[in-house]
Structure formats: C-alpha cells, structure tokens
Amino acid sequence: MEALKRKKRGVSQTAFHIMLLPAVIIVIIYSYGPIAGLAIAFQDFLPANGWFGSKWIGFGNFEYLWHMPGVLQVLKNTFLIAIMKLVVGMVFPILMALLLNEVKSMVFKRSVQTIVYLPYFLSWVILSGILIDILSPSGGIINVFLGTLHIKPIYFLGDEHWFRFILIASHIWKEVGFDTIVYLAAILSIDKSLYEAAALDGAGHLKKVWHVTLPGMRPIIVLLSVLALGNILNAGFDQIFNLYSPQVYSSSDILDTFVYRIGMQQMQYGVATAVGLFKSVVSLILISVSYFMAYKIADYRIF
Amino acid sequence: MIERRSFGRVSFLALNYIVLAVFALTCLFPILHMLAMSFSSNSAVTAGWVTIWPRGFNLSSYQYILDNPAFKSAFLVSVERVVLGVAISMLLTILAAYPLSKSNSRFRYRTAYSWFFVVTMIFNGGLIPTFMMVKQTGLMDSIWALIIPSAVNVFNIILMLNFFRTLPHELDESAMIDGAGNWRTLWSIYLPISKPSIATILLFSVILHWNSWFDGLIYMNSPSHYPLQTYLQTVIVSKSLDSMSTSDLSVLNSISDRTVMAAQLFVSILPILCIYPFLQRYFVQGLTLGSVKG
Numbered sequence: 001m002e003a004l005k006r007k008k009r010g011v012s013q014t015a016f017h018i019m020l021l022p023a024v025i026i027v028i029i030y031s032y033g034p035i036a037g038l039a040i041a042f043q044d045f046l047p048a049n050g051w052f053g054s055k056w057i058g059f060g061n062f063e064y065l066w067h068m069p070g071v072l073q074v075l076k077n078t079f080l081i082a083i084m085k086l087v088v089g090m091v092f093p094i095l096m097a098l099l100l101n102e103v104k105s106m107v108f109k110r111s112v113q114t115i116v117y118l119p120y121f122l123s124w125v126i127l128s129g130i131l132i133d134i135l136s137p138s139g140g141i142i143n144v145f146l147g148t149l150h151i152k153p154i155y156f157l158g159d160e161h162w163f164r165f166i167l168i169a170s171h172i173w174k175e176v177g178f179d180t181i182v183y184l185a186a187i188l189s190i191d192k193s194l195y196e197a198a199a200l201d202g203a204g205h206l207k208k209v210w211h212v213t214l215p216g217m218r219p220i221i222v223l224l225s226v227l228a229l230g231n232i233l234n235a236g237f238d239q240i241f242n243l244y245s246p247q248v249y250s251s252s253d254i255l256d257t258f259v260y261r262i263g264m265q266q267m268q269y270g271v272a273t274a275v276g277l278f279k280s281v282v283s284l285i286l287i288s289v290s291y292f293m294a295y296k297i298a299d300y301r302i303f
Numbered sequence: 304m305i306e307r308r309s310f311g312r313v314s315f316l317a318l319n320y321i322v323l324a325v326f327a328l329t330c331l332f333p334i335l336h337m338l339a340m341s342f343s344s345n346s347a348v349t350a351g352w353v354t355i356w357p358r359g360f361n362l363s364s365y366q367y368i369l370d371n372p373a374f375k376s377a378f379l380v381s382v383e384r385v386v387l388g389v390a391i392s393m394l395l396t397i398l399a400a401y402p403l404s405k406s407n408s409r410f411r412y413r414t415a416y417s418w419f420f421v422v423t424m425i426f427n428g429g430l431i432p433t434f435m436m437v438k439q440t441g442l443m444d445s446i447w448a449l450i451i452p453s454a455v456n457v458f459n460i461i462l463m464l465n466f467f468r469t470l471p472h473e474l475d476e477s478a479m480i481d482g483a484g485n486w487r488t489l490w491s492i493y494l495p496i497s498k499p500s501i502a503t504i505l506l507f508s509v510i511l512h513w514n515s516w517f518d519g520l521i522y523m524n525s526p527s528h529y530p531l532q533t534y535l536q537t538v539i540v541s542k543s544l545d546s547m548s549t550s551d552l553s554v555l556n557s558i559s560d561r562t563v564m565a566a567q568l569f570v571s572i573l574p575i576l577c578i579y580p581f582l583q584r585y586f587v588q589g590l591t592l593g594s595v596k597g
Contacts, residue, residue, distance in 0.1 A: 015485040016402035016410050023399040023455045024416075027423055030452040033436045034428025040435070047435075096326075099319050108320065114583065115327040118334070121575050121582060123514035125532045129539045129568045130333045133340075133561060141336055144351035173330055205312065238517070242540045256430075263431045264521060276429030287425045 041274040047267075054270075061274035070253075078254040081164065081235040085171050086228050092172055093179035094221065098209060100180065101187050113184075117177030124174075128242035131170055132157065157243055160251035167239065167252065174239075179224070183217060190216035223298040230287035233279050255279050334572070341365070341565035348561050364566040374567060376527055377534035380446065381513060384530055388450040388512045393505060396459045401489045403460065404467035420457045437522055448522035449515065449530065456511075459504050466500040467493060503585040506578060513574060531571050539564050 041061055043054040065071055096116070103109045119127060134141045137153040146154065156162045194212045203211060237256035244252050255275060263272025294300040335355040340348050344359030352358045368374045399420070407413050427433075433452065442448035470493065478488040494501070519533030526537065 013410065013412075016405070016412075019398040019402050019485070019489075020416055023395045023460075024419070026395070026451060026455045027420065029440060030433065030436060031423040031427065031455075034432035035426065037428050037432030037435055040432060051435075096323075099323055102316065102319050103323065108323075112323050112327045115331045117583070118579065119330060121510055121514075121579065122572060123516060123532055125514075125516045125536045125540060126568055126572060129535060129564065130337050132540065133564065134333055134336060139349060139351060139561075141351070141354065147351075173333075177330075205315075241517075242536065259430050264434070269431050269435070273429065273431045276431060280426055280429055284426045291425075 038273060038277050038280070040270055041277040043270050045270040045273070047269065057270075061270045062278075064271060065274060070249075071258075073250065074253050074255060074258045077252060078233060078235045081167060081240075081252070081254060082232045084164075084168055085236065086225070086232070088168055088172060089175055089179065089228070090221070090225055092176050093183055094217070096176060096180040097183035097187055097217075098213065100184060101213070113177070113181065116180065119174045120178045122174070124238035124242050127170065127174060128239070131166070131243065135166065158245065158247045160248045163244070163248040163252050166243070167236070170239065170243075171236065182224070183220065186217050186220040187213060219298055223294055223300055226290050226294045226297065227300075228290075229293075230283065230290035232286055233283050337565045338569055340562055341569050343562060345562055364562040365570075367563050368566050368570065373526070373534065373538075374531075374570075377529050377531045378570075380528060381531040384446060384449045384515075385509055385512045387446070388454070389505060389508045391450060392454050392456060392459070392508055393501070395455055396463050396504065397489070397494070397501070399455070400460050400463035400467055401485070401493065404464040420455075420460060424457050434521060443522055444524040444528060446528070449512075449518050453515075453518070456508070459508065462504055463497075463500065466497060470496065499585070502581075506582050506585055509578065510575065510582070535567060535571060539567070 037051070039051065040054075042056055042058060043051075044057045044060065045051075045054045049055075100109055100112060103112075135143075135156040137143055137155040137158075142156070143153040146152075154162065156166050190213065194216070195208055198208050198212050233255060235254040235256070237254070237260075240252055240254055241257055241260065244257065256279075259272045259275050259279075262268050262275065291300075332355065336353070339353050339355050339357045341364055342357035342360055342362070343353045344361055347353055347358035402410050403413060403417055403420075405413060428436075437443065437448055437452055442451060474492055475488060478492050483491070514532060515530070516532035516536045519528075519530045520536060523529055523533065526534070529537070
C-alpha cells in the first residue's frame with residue numbers, strides 16, 4: 001500500500017516536471033542566459049570575437065564611464081524624473097479617488113472612470129504621436145490656442161524645462177486612471193459603520209475623510225509606495241525615448257535611453273552592459289528591500 | 304448653522320463635478336482631436352480650425368492608408384504576433400501555474416521552481432545581453448523574436464497560480480480518486496472553472512503584444528517585418544523628432560501628413576477600443592486575483 005502510494009506520487013511529480021519544462025527552458029535561455037551575458041560588462045566586447053574570444057578588461061568599462069562627461073547628469077535625471085513621477089503618481093490618484101467617492105451619480109462616476117482609464121491601454125508610441133502633434137510649435141492645437149491669447153509659440157518638446165513638465169503631465173494622463181481605480185476599490189472596502197460612528201461623534205464631511213477614509217486607505221497607499229520604490233531606476237524608457245531629442249538630453253536623458261544609444265547605436269556593447277549591470281544590481285537591492293518592507297508592513301507576499 | 308453647512312456642501316459638490324468633468328475632458332481631448340483631424344481636410348488642419356469636430360469632412364486619409372502596403376503589412380504582422388504570442392504565452396502560463404499551485408507536500412520541488420522564476424522578476428541581464436542572446440539563438444528578423452523571449456510572463460503565472468489556489472482541495476482529491484491524472488484534472492476540472500481569470504490574463508496579454516514596439520525595433524532588420532507599433536514609431540515619432548532636431552523650425556512641418564498620421568494612430572487604437580468594455584469588466588477581477596495571498 002505504502003509502495004503504491006509512493007509510486008503514485010512519483011508519477012504525478014513527473015507530470016509536474018513536464019508541465020514546467022517549456023517555461024523553464026525559455027527562462028533559462030532568455031532570462032538566465034542574459035544574466036550570464038552580463039560578463040560582457042567586464043570585456044572589451046567585439047561581436048566578431050564573441051563571448052569567449054573577447055578580451056577581459058576587469059573594471060575598465062566602469063572606469064571609462066566614470067570619466068565620461070554627462071554620466072552623473074544621466075543618473076541625476078533618472079532619479080529626479082522617477083521621484084517626481086512617484087510623488088505625483090501617488091498624490092493625484094488618491095485625490096481623484098477621494099473626489100470620485102463623493103460623486104453620487106453612478107453614470108457620471110462610470111463615465112469619468114472610463115475616460116480617465118483609457119490612455120492606460122495605449123502604448124507610448126501612440127500617445128507620443130498624439131503629443132508631438134498637439135504640442136508642435138507650428139500648427140499644434142495647444143500653440144494655436146496660445147496664439148489666440150497672443151502668446152508666442154512654445155517649443156514644449158524642445159525646451160529642457162518644459163520637457164520635464166510634459167513628462168510628468170503625460171505620465172499623469174496615462175497612469176492616473178489605473179491607480180485611481182485601485183484606490184477607489186480600497187475606499188469601497190472600508191467598513192460603513194465607521195462612518196456612522198464618526199457621524200454620531202459629530203464629524204463633518206472633511207473630518208470623516210481625514211479620520212476614516214484616509215486611514216482606511218493607508219495599507220494600500222503604503223503598499224503601493226513601497227513597491228514603487230523598487231522602480232526608482234525606471235524613469236520611463238518608452239515615454240522618454242518616444243518624446244525626446246538631443247536638445248533636451250541635458251534634462252531628460254536617463255539610464256535606459258543612455259544604454260540604448262551607447263549600446264544599440266554606437267555599438268559599445270561592453271560599456272552599455274556595464275551601465276546595465278549597474279542598473280540591475282541597484283534595482284535588485286531596491287526591489288528586495290521594497291518587497292521585504294511590503295512583507296513586514298503590509299504582510300504582502302507575491303505568492 | 305445647518306443651512307450654511309449645507310450651502311458649503313452643495314457648492315463643494317458642484318465644484319467637485321466641474322473639476323472631475325474638466326479633468327476627464329482634458330484626458331479625452333487629445334484623442335478626440337486626433338480622431339477629428341483624421342476625418343478633416345488638410346487645409347482645415349493646417350489652418351488650425353480642427354478641435355474635436357472634423358472640418359472639411361472626408362475619408363481620403365483612410366483611403367490613403369488602406370492603399371499603403373507598408374501599413375497593411377505592419378497591421379498583419381501585429382495580428383499574427385498577437386494570435387501566436389498570446390496562445391503560446393497562455394499555454395506556458397497555465398502549464399507552469401498548475402504545478403506551482405500545489406502544496407509543498409504534493410509537489411516537493413515547488414519552492415525551488417518558484418524561486419527559479421521569481422529571481423527573473425528581480426534581476427535581469429538588461430538590454431544588450433538579451434539582445435545578444437536573441438541574436439545567438441537565430442531569432443533575428445523572424446516573428447519568433449517577438450514571441451519566444453517574452454513568452455514566459457512570471458507575473459501572469461503568479462496571478463494564475465494564486466487563482467488555482469483558491470479552488471477547493473476537494474476538487475483535486477476527488478478527481479484523483481476517480482482516477483484522473485494531473486493532465487486530466489488540469490484540462491477538465493481546473494480550466495473550465497478558471498475562465499474568468501484566464502480571460503483577464505488573456506486580455507492583458509493581448510494588450511501587451513499589441514502595444515509592444517521596442518522588440519520590433521531592435522530585433523527586426525527589415526522594416527517590412529515591423530509590427531504596427533514599431534512601424535508607427537519609425538514613421539511618426541522618429542521622423543518628427545529627427546526633423547525637430549534641425550534648428551530650422553519651418554522645415555519641421557510635413558503638415559500635409561498630419562491627417563494621415565492621425566488616421567494611422569486612430570486605426571491602431573481601434574482594436575483596443577473594441578476590447579475596452581471587456582477590459583474594464585475584468586479589470587477589478589484582475590485586481591482581486593493579484594491580492595489573493597498564499
């Protein structure tokens with residue numbers, strides 16, 4: 001009997017391995033393979049010589065980067081843009097959710113949600129195509145409108161100060177709907193009797209928001225902000241790549257766009273991989289810390 | 304006192320409706336503007352007359368893109384990658400999620416496998432090594448380069464396995480007692496009751512494939528193999544940016560192209576608009592799926 005049981009378990013385990021096999025093979029090749037490929041960061045890599053034929057130069061690529069002008073600016077831009085997006089991306093949806101929660105008309109609420117949520121599903125290629133047109137200094141609708149107010153055309157995407165503003169504004173445009181719905185769901189799950197108790201204590205509307213709604217949202221706010229910390233080096237490649245131009249590199253070139261230009265356009269594989277390795281290692285630390293914090297604070301587990 | 308408060312309340316509510324409506328319309332305006340431009344005449348667009356209503360209504364820009372073989376072929380490549388990519392990705396996701404949803408006593412290597420997958424979520428090789436790997440495995444310039452390297456989405460696997468875990472144990476056990484093996488249990492018992500969560504993951508997977516543009520840009524050598532988003536990236540975004548980098552602003556406007564560009568953007572949005580009602584319905588479900596804890 002015992003033997004039969006063991007045998008049966010053995011059989012079922014085989015099925016499990018077979019089910020996992022295709023995914024495992026792909027992950028080994030296309031996820032672990034590139035991790036091994038990070039060795040390029042320590043090579044003077046030439047595609048013709050391959051991984052095994054290229055010369056090992058230790059930290060040469062990193063030294064080269066260290067002395068490269070503009071690298072620190074890239075790092076600064078990355079952090080700055082990511083942090084601005086993080087803060088705005090936190091405050092805006094919370095505000096939206098609180099305001100939407102006050103709306104009684106279901107039709108109005110639905111309509112606003114439906115509209116605000118739509119850009120989330122469009123790619124940055126599409127959104128950039130739209131933005132480039134409406135922000136164009138010659139004939140774009142925004143500048144046409146400014147013209148009627150006798151304001152000179154503004155070159156939004158070619159001006160380093162305006163460009164960052166556009167990044168943040170369009171980030172809100174695309175992302176705000178998603179988080180708003182998450183926060184709204186959190187508000188809806190707050191125990192209704194808490195509001196009644198607050199009303200009995202004589203709390204007005206604002207006080208209810210402050211003492212009941214916001215504390216009720218706190219777990220999800222903490223969770224989302226902690227998880228967002230792990231993304232601090234992802235300032236938004238898709239968005240910036242599709243909007244930027246050399247005039248605004250000084251304020252908007254980030255690690256990912258930098259890697260693309262160095263690696264894919266200038267073919268300096270070793271140097272680009274060194275930047276990539278730096279980014280992966282810092283991200284690893286940040287993500288581990290953020291997951292650990294999320295687990296400690298909110299008992300959040302990914303599985 | 305009571306009257307004053309209710310007056311404040313009423314004015315707040317009025318203001319609230321206005322603020323929300325203005326914000327929503329601001330979000331919608333660029334898309335409507337694009338739609339209006341695509342149906343307008345070039346001269347009306349150039350003159351800046353078009354806001355959210357077409358001026359000089361005509362369909363010539365749609366006619367133009369329908370006659371444009373590059374646009375059509377890019378559209379078909381996108382359809383192909385969505386169909387193949389989503390099918391393969393769903394298959395891999397479900398097959399991997401099933402064993403991983405078992406308890407440690409049922410599947411001894413569960414923890415090891417889980418870590419094997421999760422590591423790739425927190426650490427990756429980055430752009431250049433991944434690119435080299437795709438090149439090494441001979442996928443360059445083939446549609447498989449857009450499908451295979453991204454076929455295993457660990458996040459989706461986690462969503463799926465968390466859903467499987469909410470299913471009662473008895474289902475699994477009674478199937479075993481009736482002599483059904485794991486394949487049979489997965490196929491005839493798990494899948495039919497997992498339809499909502501499969502639909503959620505499927506929809507998100509469709510969107511992901513439809514919207515991907517970067518892999519097409521770096522893995523495809525010939526523009527005729529570009530999927531739609533990559534095609535648009537090169538003809539609309541890069542082109543405008545290149546011309547923007549020239550100091551002479553008057554060179555910038557290839558204005559006659561603006562209606563055609565608007566039409567191309569709108570056609571590429573269309574499939575997403577078609578599945579948008581389903582996306583909304585399943586979205587909340589997706590959220591709760593993600594929040595189920597083991």
